[in-house]
Amino acid sequence: MENTESTDSGNESGDVSALESGGSSTVYPIMNTAASYWNANRPASDSEYWPHGEYDIDTDKNLADYWGGLYGFEAGGDDGPPFQFTVGLSHSGTGVEKVMNGQHDIGNSSGNVEDELPDRDSYDSFVDHVVGVDGQPLVVSQEIADAGIEKITGDQLKDLYKGEITNWSELGGPNKEIQVLGRVKGSGTRTSFVSNVFDNPEEDTQVANRYGQNQRLAQAIAQADNAISYLALAFINTDGLAPIALEWEGTTYSYQDDQNGLDSKAYPLSRDLHCYTWEGTSKKEAAVINMVLSDFGQDLFVKPNNYFALGKRRQKEQRNKLPSQA
Structure with a gap:
């Protein structure tokens, strides 16, 4: 160039x-x-x-x-x-x-x-x-990870952000309402996530709260006991939250996996x-x-x-x- x-x-x-x-x-x-x-x-x-x-x-x-x-x-x-x-x-x-x-x-x-x-x-x-x-990770409140939620599928992720899955029991977790969180419109983190998941950067999603910065979003997930969200990778070590795996088109991607980690070119949230x-x-x-x-x-x-x-x-x-x- x-x-x-x-x-x-x-x-x-x-x-x-x-x-x-x-x-x-x-x-x-x-x-x-x-x-x-x-x-x-x-x-x-x-x-x-x-x-x-x-x-x-x-x-x-x-x-x-x-x-x-x-x-x-x-x-x-x-x-x-x-x-x-x-x-x-x-x-x-x-x-x-x-x-x-x-x-x-x-x-x-x-x-x-x-x-x-x-x-x-x-x-x-x-x-x-x-x-x-x-490589944007999916993260949940620590209580949800401790209850056994380790992975969701791409279809489940879409349903979560469309308000079609509302209780953790639907995903094999506790009988507890799901608090779906995200970033504000105009945030590149949100734009990239929505574009990658729905193939449309302007797709409407249903979330309980939107946050202007990744720092505040990470804190909200950690302070809750029922939350799930996407997040920038730099904030994955925030105390009180845990990454979960994403199964997408037959392949499971997880944080720090040597074969199919978040740095994989095929990872959909890269x-x-x-x-x-x-x-x-x-x-x-x-x-x-x-x-x-x-x-x-x-x-x-x-x-x-x-x-x-x-x-x-x-x-x-x-x-x-x-x-x-x-």
Whole structure:
């Protein structure tokens, strides 16, 4: 793919105003971790925080100074990074709208922009940078897992979100009402789930409550004794909830299964995690995105947050979208 680079003067490497990113609560852990590393700008001597030697990166520059320098930014050194990098938290719909409206430099989304903004005539001005992969787990309140619910089928999942199954006894569990939970409309987590399960990103579903962020949804599942929901993988270790398996078209997928885990290409709730830029990708945007897409970034920002790193082919494809380095 051809390199993309905006021609606005604000995109030149002399622009040291803050880089602003925001949107998806699913993508947030990745980009927030990246921002903490970038803004700390640790020296090359700090091999624990900036293990450049492990990635065949020969440099004596501080962390952000190195990645920014690839795009012509002057080193900040002890005074900080070449520019500050901030990450806001909302949801995917807000992220793609704000990058489109010039309120964010990078719009984070766990759903495709085509699904998040279905009424647009054209998406040509959006540049899609995929930074990782999420295999959405199905989770239940711990009490339900303890009662013996370990797996549901795809048809049962559809019936749950259509209000056609309402009691856990219908699934072999206790005689207890099912509290079906989910994310708000405009959330990339919801958009991806509904699109994958019903093959329609605008399908209506019946849920007891909708939550604006994955953090709050995870807490609600954990605090209940009868809940089920989809969730971003990064939040699967929340105390009080447990993952269950999904049988889909004859194959059972379960968390941490070596053969058919949530990282399987065939897992129906797998989705890409996106960082969108608008009308090209500036050098400032590229400096950070390139860091996230590097082996260093995939190992330090994506994997520790319980997401799946890009394979080498996809990693190369995504880096080829960035403008030429200095």
